[in-house]
Amino acid sequence: MKNISTSRDFALSLDAADPLAHFHTEFESPDPALCYMDGNSLGRLPRRTAARLHQTIKDEWGQSLIRGWNQGWYTAPARIGDKIGKLLGADAGQVIVSDSTSVNLYKLVHAALQINPERRNIVTDNLNFPSDIYILQGIAASHTPPLEIRVFDAQSLIETELQSEEQPSALPSALSALIDEQTALVTLSHVAFKSGYLYDMAEITRQAHAKGALVLWDLSHSAGVIPIELDAWEVDFAIGCTYKYLNGGPGSPAFLYVNRRLQEQTCSPIWGWFGQNQPFDFELEYTPAPGIARFLAGTPPILSLAGVETGVEIVLEAGITAIRQKSVALTEYFLCLAEQTLTGQGFTPGSPRNPARRGSHISLRHPAGYRINRALIENMNVLPDFRAPDTIRFGLAPLYTRFLDVWETIQRLQRVMNEARWQTYSETRASVT
Ligand SMILES: Cc1ncc(COP(=O)(O)O)c(C=O)c1O
Numbered sequence: 001m002k003n004i005s006t007s008r009d010f011a012l013s014l015d016a017a018d019p020l021a022h023f024h025t026e027f028e029s030p031d032p033a034l035c036y037m038d039g040n041s042l043g044r045l046p047r048r049t050a051a052r053l054h055q056t057i058k059d060e061w062g063q064s065l066i067r068g069w070n071q072g073w074y075t076a077p078a079r080i081g082d083k084i085g086k087l088l089g090a091d092a093g094q095v096i097v098s099d100s101t102s103v104n105l106y107k108l109v110h111a112a113l114q115i116n117p118e119r120r121n122i123v124t125d126n127l128n129f130p131s132d133i134y135i136l137q138g139i140a141a142s143h144t145p146p147l148e149i150r151v152f153d154a155q156s157l158i159e160t161e162l163q164s165e166e167q168p169s170a171l172p173s174a175l176s177a178l179i180d181e182q183t184a185l186v187t188l189s190h191v192a193f194k195s196g197y198l199y200d201m202a203e204i205t206r207q208a209h210a211k212g213a214l215v216l217w218d219l220s221h222s223a224g225v226i227p228i229e230l231d232a233w234e235v236d237f238a239i240g241c242t243y244k245y246l247n248g249g250p251g252s253p254a255f256l257y258v259n260r261r262l263q264e265q266t267c268s269p270i271w272g273w274f275g276q277n278q279p280f281d282f283e284l285e286y287t288p289a290p291g292i293a294r295f296l297a298g299t300p301p302i303l304s305l306a307g308v309e310t311g312v313e314i315v316l317e318a319g320i321t322a323i324r325q326k327s328v329a330l331t332e333y334f335l336c337l338a339e340q341t342l343t344g345q346g347f348t349p350g351s352p353r354n355p356a357r358r359g360s361h362i363s364l365r366h367p368a369g370y371r372i373n374r375a376l377i378e379n380m381n382v383l384p385d386f387r388a389p390d391t392i393r394f395g396l397a398p399l400y401t402r403f404l405d406v407w408e409t410i411q412r413l414q415r416v417m418n419e420a421r422w423q424t425y426s427e428t429r430a431s432v433t
Pocket residue numbers: 100101102103129131132189193218220221241254
């Protein structure tokens with residue numbers, strides 16, 4: 001962003017020129033002074049979701065009762081999956097909503113290993129979400145002999161690249177060196193949960209395929225905020241959550257994508273009745289349903305699905321291109337303000353300087369990060385989050401984060417530092433940080 005000013009009026013002028021500004025009123029914001037900086041963990045409540053949930057409870061559950069299953073409930077996982085697919089560049093019939101991200105990862109890693117049964121290793125990296133690594137470890141340990149999990153040290157590489165605006169990333173080629181003819185699967189987070197590093201999905205997918213490996217992307221931090229072309233990039237598998245930029249609500253069910261060309265070659269390791277060909281025939285033998293439905297397991301959570309559907313519809317209305325444009329502008333503005341006002345306060349950058357390589361949150365690292373984060377929350381009415389050992393994350397969700405919120409956040413962070421307010425907060429961490 002060229003010629004940015006640190007004035008409040010400049011922030012207001014950016015908001016006045018923002019084509020997505022009107023989406024702010026789509027979301028509940030009962031405290032206008034709150035700077036909500038955690039849409040990358042839990043999206044705000046869309047107003048229409050509150051109305052839709054009320055309708056689902058009162059009219060559908062309350063009046064339709066069991067008839068609801070034939071009036072849209074049974075088809076909800078696939079219907080909403082197709083809507084999410086539109087955001088991911090996936091044609092209909094390849095995305096379905098079910099379970100949690102962790103469970104979907106378990107299902108799809110098994111599916112990948114069924115297709116590549118002779119190969120003995122899985123490649124991932126140390127930017128990936130720990131739950132993803134745990135699941136890989138558990139699956140590896142269940143094989144005899146155990147599969148090898150190769151954890152690429154991407155963190156060291158990105159640390160040398162964080163400051164660079166121009167330098168092409170050395171990551172894809174360094175990662176590629178770890179993939180060999182024994183690699184069954186390469187699985188990574190598209191946007192890393194801590195740094196916000198954004199992988200070149202098309203390039204990594206190409207490199208993995210060149211060596212006969214399958215790829216599985218975790219889209220939790222990119223779905224709804226980064227343009228993605230799963231079909232065009234020939235991605236094999238993907239998973240992701242719906243409670244961040246898709247605004248589905250706390251613990252809302254996750255989604256999974258299986259490329260059509262693979263669907264009939266494999267199936268879920270959990271042979272539940274919702275993934276059966278004809279569940280209401282009540283046969284005692286399992287036959288997988290055709291297509292993506294075979295990756296369902298049990299009864300879908302209808303109330304939670306209602307929130308996912310409205311959340312996704314708002315994202316579709318805004319359009320992913322406009323959302324990405326605003327996301328880049330917000331993160332750029334945040335970084336420029338931070339660079340101009342926080343130097344000498346002990347922060348180091350935790351997110352890439354190159355906008356093409358970063359998602360929609362900005363991380364600042366500080367040895368007293370936890371205490372600074374507490375001061376922001378408890379004393380300054382700013383809500384970011386903290387990731388151990390030293391990272392404060394500021395999530396900039398383009399549908400409701402205003403440039404003025406960014407300006408306010410930096411102002412308040414400056415006060416926390418200049419007035420040493422963080423020093424009154426303890427290092428003892430709450431259960432959820
Ligand atoms: C990148 C990523 N993957 C996986 C998960 C785990 O998701 P879930 O708790 O829905 O299984 C999270 C949770 O925040 C995440 O950020």
